[in-house]
Amino acid sequence: MTSSNILDALDSAQDRHLAELIEWLKIPSVSSDSTRKTETAAAARWVADKLQASGLATETMCTDGHPLVLAETPAISGAPIALVYGHYDVQPAEPLEDWVSGAFEPTIRDGNLYARGATDDKGQVLTHIQSVCDWMATGQPLPLQIKFLIEGEEEVGSGNLERMMPSLRERLACDCVVISDSSQYAKNQPAITYGLRGIATYELKIQGPTQDLHSGSFGGAVMNPAIALCHLLSSMVDDGGRIQIDGYYDDVAPLSDAERAAWAKLPQSDKQFAKEVGVDALFGEAGFTTDERRWGRPTFDINGLTSGHQGEGVKTIIPATASAKISFRLVPHQDPKKLTESLERHIEKHLAVGVRASLKPDHGAPGMAADPESRYAKAAARAIESAFGTAPVMIREGGSIPIVIRFQDVLQCDCLLLGWGLSDDNTHSPNEKFCVQDYYRGIKASAMLWAELGKLNQA
Structure with missing residues (x-):
């Protein structure tokens, strides 16, 4: 044959x-x-x-x-x-x-x-x-x-x-x-x-008062869980896309010079890529190309946010809870279990007073x-x-x-x-x-x- x-x-x-x-x-x-x-x-x-x-x-x-x-x-x-x-x-x-x-x-x-x-x-x-x-x-x-x-x-x-x-x-x-x-x-x-890349996914929940509160009667007297969640999520990444969790980059395998040289020869266009995904400009960790950031660098993303009134019109409350679904893309040698431990310490360190946090790991793989x-x-x-x-x-x-x-x-x-x-x-x-x-x-x-x-x- x-x-x-x-x-x-x-x-x-x-x-x-x-x-x-x-x-x-x-x-x-x-x-x-x-x-x-x-x-x-x-x-x-x-x-x-x-x-x-x-x-x-x-x-x-x-x-x-x-x-x-x-x-x-x-x-x-x-x-x-x-x-x-x-x-x-x-x-x-x-x-x-x-x-x-x-x-x-x-x-x-x-x-x-x-x-x-x-x-x-x-x-x-x-x-x-x-x-x-x-x-x-x-x-x-x-x-x-x-x-x-x-x-x-x-x-x-x-x-x-x-x-x-x-x-x-x-x-x-x-x-x-x-x-x-x-x-x-x-x-x-x-x-x-x-x-x-590997992955680690979580659901992060912030618990405040036992029930929704009137934002006029109680605003300024208790911590708003949605605000606490926003501050906590913001603390995980800086304005340049660099993740701020202690030890996050310790085990990251660096890209080799040969890899970077080979990828640089690929016909990649940032302008065309931005157009294809429907954004005005690309964003990512400084010092790396788009392909390097997509393939060989770790990331943090917010996949979903939930809190307070979601229906039509306005409901002026301090919500009792706020939650986020978050994920990390990992590169070789990063351990999802080790990340969970580091993330728990980060949450404990940066959590606002007056609210409680719970972190539920979903699935992970290196x-x-x-x-x-x-x-x-x-x-x-x-x-x-x-x-x-x-x-x-x-x-x-x-x-x-x-x-x-x-x-x-x-x-x-x-x-x-x-x-x-x-x-x-x-x-x-x-x-x-x-x-x-x-x-x-x-x-x-x-x-x-x-x-x-x-x-x-x-x-």
């Missing part, structure tokens, strides 16, 4: 590939919505049936939440083992009124397929499923063993998979994990992502970094260049995929983060999309990846 043979087979199957993606996208598998449990299970069945019908040994494994789908091709002696990870669950579609076409009514416009889950992650993980299933349909053996792990809880933190990872160690044993749940650097400029010069990365680069016609650039990603660090820790494997999406694909937002041409190119790149990895010996 030559590379040209499999690529020809993939070209002839494009209509089917698109129809199958559309079929899967119609299933509203919103993992965070308990009323969608039946539909989420249906999305798991869809992909399990697809894999099993193509001859892979397939199992749907129950968890305390949504099921895992596990599948594998036959073992190949002396060849590497690749594990493909992805997820079939999607984010909620709200606000529904902002969608041009229905979130679960896949629609093609201007060469893009619009639907919730189109790029995150049904479309991207399906590229690998299509390449493997179509290769097996030729009757020719794959040049390596490929395993699949497709879960239904990535959008809610992957808690069950994370807990089950040690017990799945032998089942998932591999040389490298392949994940397509990210983006190219730019349109027609593919990328290999070798680093991810950042990760893979070797951009590994033989697996080089094999992936060759495969991507053959499919896209352009060599990929090596980048990091500012977002977090917490399960990746668990793969590294538990499976002791390499990680390949190969994104076929684009930065304007509206992931987690209305009008999510996936470029149809990139879907097809992703399938080809996946097939070429198996060919390139198959040339590597395990030693």
